[in-house]
Amino acid sequence: MIEQKPLSRKSGYQEVVDRTGFVEHQDFNPIIVDNVFTEEQINHIYNTINNEPLDKVKVAPWGGQASWFSTHFRGDIEARISDIILDVVDGDLELRGDYSFARYSEEFGYKTKLFPHADKREKPRFLMDVQLRADTDWAIVIEDTEYVLKNNQGIIFSGTNQVHWREPKDIGPHARVDMIFFNLEFKDGRGFEPHHSDSITQRSRYLRDFYQLEDTPRPVDRKFNELQ
Numbered sequence: 001m002i003e004q005k006p007l008s009r010k011s012g013y014q015e016v017v018d019r020t021g022f023v024e025h026q027d028f029n030p031i032i033v034d035n036v037f038t039e040e041q042i043n044h045i046y047n048t049i050n051n052e053p054l055d056k057v058k059v060a061p062w063g064g065q066a067s068w069f070s071t072h073f074r075g076d077i078e079a080r081i082s083d084i085i086l087d088v089v090d091g092d093l094e095l096r097g098d099y100s101f102a103r104y105s106e107e108f109g110y111k112t113k114l115f116p117h118a119d120k121r122e123k124p125r126f127l128m129d130v131q132l133r134a135d136t137d138w139a140i141v142i143e144d145t146e147y148v149l150k151n152n153q154g155i156i157f158s159g160t161n162q163v164h165w166r167e168p169k170d171i172g173p174h175a176r177v178d179m180i181f182f183n184l185e186f187k188d189g190r191g192f193e194p195h196h197s198d199s200i201t202q203r204s205r206y207l208r209d210f211y212q213l214e215d216t217p218r219p220v221d222r223k224f225n226e227l228q
């Protein structure tokens with residue numbers, strides 16, 4: 001089972017949440033899903049990304065992360081996710097092909113990290129993060145509660161309405177953390193509350209200051225690069 005630390009609200013964050021007005025799904029209890037894919041499906045995913053031309057891979061220096069944005073996988077991969085989300089939020093969510101494979105690794109030239117933020121989209125989205133393979137434990141923090149995924153586990157939460165980040169941790173020069181991010185849309189096309197953007201901005205700002213986690217890229221030591 002998932003290793004979940006108890007709701008801590010250790011930063012005084014709750015006061016900021018209360019002050020900035022209720023945001024739909026801010027208290028959604030993230031759902032953990034075990035055994036997301038079969039071994040054969042995981043092999044298919046890796047075969048697909050390993051055969052993509054490098055110009056399809058986009059590096060995000062602020063996170064030490066590379067994304068395969070336009071890579072799509074076999075139909076049964078998407079069907080599996082659609083199946084899993086049937087009961088989430090009263091069956092209101094659907095996957096419409098919006099997903100990407102991402103790898104955190106210093107091999108891209110930057111320290112791996114993720115600062116407190118909520119995903120910027122035109123409309124509310126839930127997110128299913130699936131950890132395919134990781135060489136190290138690296139907690140995902142959602143609304144100040146930490147979740148440590150195991151390989152082939154997923155976590156579902158509101159990517160646009162719940163502030164999330166990664167625990168500050170040096171995963172080291174040789175570790176890789178491979179994820180797929182599935183963006184889930186609302187069938188009813190609902191929008192945000194008028195105060196959404198202001199609330200999320202203030203909450204993210206508070207947490208970035210508290211944990212001293214920013215979006216500034218941190219290049220890795222050139223000596224390390226030259227050794228590769």
Ligand SMILES: [Fe+2]
Pocket residue numbers: 117118119159164
């Ligand atoms: Fe995000």
